[in-house]
Amino acid sequence: MSATYIAATPDKATEKKSVYIETFGCQMNKSDSEHMLGLLDDIGYAQIDDIKQADLMILNTCAIRESAEDKVFSYLGAWKKIKDKRPGAMIAVGGCVAQDEGSNLLKRLPYVDVVFGTHNLHRLPDLVLKAKASAESICEVFQELPEDLPEIPVIRQSDISAWVSVIYGCDYNCTYCIVPFVRGREKSRSADVIVEEVQGLADGGYKEVTLLGQNVTAYGHDLEPKLHLGTLIERIGKIDQIKRIRFLTGHPRDLKVEDIDAVKHVESACEYFHLPIQSGDNRTLRRMARGYTVDFYKRVIEQIRERIPDAAITSDIIVGFPGETEQEFMNSINLIEELRFDAVNTAAYSPRPHTPASDWEGQLPEAEKFERLRFMNSVVTDVAHKINKNYVGKRAEILVEGRSDRHPERLMGRTRTNKIVNFDGDASMIGRLIDVEIVTANPWAMRGKL
Ligand code: SAM
Ligand code: SF4
Numbered sequence: 355m356s357a358t359y360i361a362a363t364p365d366k367a368t369e370k371k372s373v374y375i376e377t378f379g380c381q382m383n384k385s386d387s388e389h390m391l392g393l394l395d396d397i398g399y400a401q402i403d404d405i406k407q408a409d410l411m412i413l414n415t416c417a418i419r420e421s422a423e424d425k426v427f428s429y430l431g432a433w434k435k436i437k438d439k440r441p442g443a444m445i446a447v448g449g450c451v452a453q454d455e456g457s458n459l460l461k462r463l464p465y466v467d468v469v470f471g472t473h474n475l476h477r478l479p480d481l482v483l484k485a486k487a488s489a490e491s492i493c494e495v496f497q498e499l500p501e502d503l504p505e506i507p508v509i510r511q512s513d514i515s516a517w518v519s520v521i522y523g524c525d526y527n528c529t530y531c532i533v534p535f536v537r538g539r540e541k542s543r544s545a546d547v548i549v550e551e552v553q554g555l556a557d558g559g560y561k562e563v564t565l566l567g568q569n570v571t572a573y574g575h576d577l578e579p580k581l582h583l584g585t586l587i588e589r590i591g592k593i594d595q596i597k598r599i600r601f602l603t604g605h606p607r608d609l610k611v612e613d614i615d616a617v618k619h620v621e622s623a624c625e626y627f628h629l630p631i632q633s634g635d636n637r638t639l640r641r642m643a644r645g646y647t648v649d650f651y652k653r654v655i656e657q658i659r660e661r662i663p664d665a666a667i668t669s670d671i672i673v674g675f676p677g678e679t680e681q682e683f684m685n686s687i688n689l690i691e692e693l694r695f696d697a698v699n700t701a702a703y704s705p706r707p708h709t710p711a712s713d714w715e716g717q718l719p720e721a722e723k724f725e726r727l728r729f730m731n732s733v734v735t736d737v738a739h740k741i742n743k744n745y746v747g748k749r750a751e752i753l754v755e756g757r758s759d760r761h762p763e764r765l766m767g768r769t770r771t772n773k774i775v776n777f778d779g780d781a782s783m784i785g786r787l788i789d790v791e792i793v794t795a796n797p798w799a800m801r802g803k804l
């Protein structure tokens with residue numbers, strides 16, 4: 355796949371245009387979408403919620419599992435019909451599928467106007483203007499991030515809680531994972547630039563920041579001088595108006611004792627660790643090339659719990675990895691019960707292009723994978739329910755994020771440990787830290803009382 359660099363002069367459009375954006379996948383993608391909106395604002399595009407009225411439709415895609423990729427094609431099929439009814443409307447496709455497929459996407463879907471990758475987000479306005487002026491489809495995909503990371507404007511979807519990317523890419527090569535292929539090698543942003551961004555957020559009234567990276571715990575190893583995540587947390591902890599600091603996603607091998615100590619000592623750092631283990635079985639971990647054993651992972655959890663006994667710990671686990679035996683699967687089940695995860699993102703293994711495990715013998719039938727997934731989800735739910743019930747009768751500080759999706763008459767917030775709490779309150783509380791008493795708890799959320 356080659357990168358075609360197309361020069362176009364950005365032109366601040368006088369006429370307001372509208373953009374609709376749909377985002378699949380992880381927080382990294384959601385954060386990228388906010389940057390796309392910031393970039394497009396510079397050329398006169400304002401976000402709208404009604405796709406049928408949009409001058410530009412953007413699909414920010416995810417390639418992590420086959421089902422996510424299939425969804426891209428079914429969405430684009432539907433979008434073509436909208437475009438056909440609205441002459442002049444454009445479709446742009448970005449994110450991980452676009453990075454992987456590049457110009458193949460245009461061959462398959464010639465009605466798409468712009469294809470851009472994960473490494474050249476900053477080029478979106480130029481590409482849109484160029485495609486519009488020439489009435490021709492354009493594909494531009496860079497193989498790597500630019501040497502000097504451009505600072506990209508952003509329009510955030512929340513005015514309380516903000517995502518801040520601190521490291522891009524991933525240097526691991528887990529045998530099931532497409533991420534290194536579509537997101538490239540690790541590249542940290544400078545700490546000064548990050549702290550300046552967070553200070554700007556604090557000045558704008560934001561209360562919470564989540565530091566993002568595919569491997570956020572590797573932050574700073576590539577900087578000169580080297581830094582680690584804990585140092586960054588300590589610096590951000592000095593910004594008074596930011597009441598909560600979170601980080602996602604950690605790798606068990608890279609989480610250092612200094613990082614845990616920073617979470618313990620920095621008041622605004624939340625007692626919440628998301629540390630994917632992927633399997634509770636050593637042979638599977640080795641074949642996944644995760645670089646640690648179950649015992650190593652348990653020691654990391656011990657180090658967290660020794661220092662921060664109330665910390666919430668969540669994880670990711672894949673079931674049905676090629677060749678995973680019934681016993682190896684049960685080792686993952688037993689580990690969930692032993693380590694008492696607050697939540698686990700579970701997934702049935704999905705063979706991905708460019709990854710070694712996709713060609714291996716011993717691929718499990720879909721029905722078997724989904725049966726294992728169903729059983730694991732029931733265990734995760736039971737464990738989460740037991741943990742959440744311990745909150746009942748206790749007080750918790752929550753940051754109120756807005757109205758509850760399912761019961762708009764209620765408000766919704768999160769504890770420092772990232773538990774969702776719904777409660778009756780008035781809209782003036784949105785954006786504030788409030789103490790509530792937890793009155794009931796289910797595996798996914800709690801009810802609180804002021
Ligand atoms: N960097 C993180 C780590 O070390 O675990 C994970 C980031 S990855 C974008 C998010 C999750 O997607 C992984 O934790 C894994 O559970 C899941 N995932 C990745 N590749 C997958 C595949 N081929 N099939 C099923 N799930 C997959
Ligand atoms: Fe994928 Fe492994 Fe990198 Fe996580 S650490 S993004 S699972 S390659």
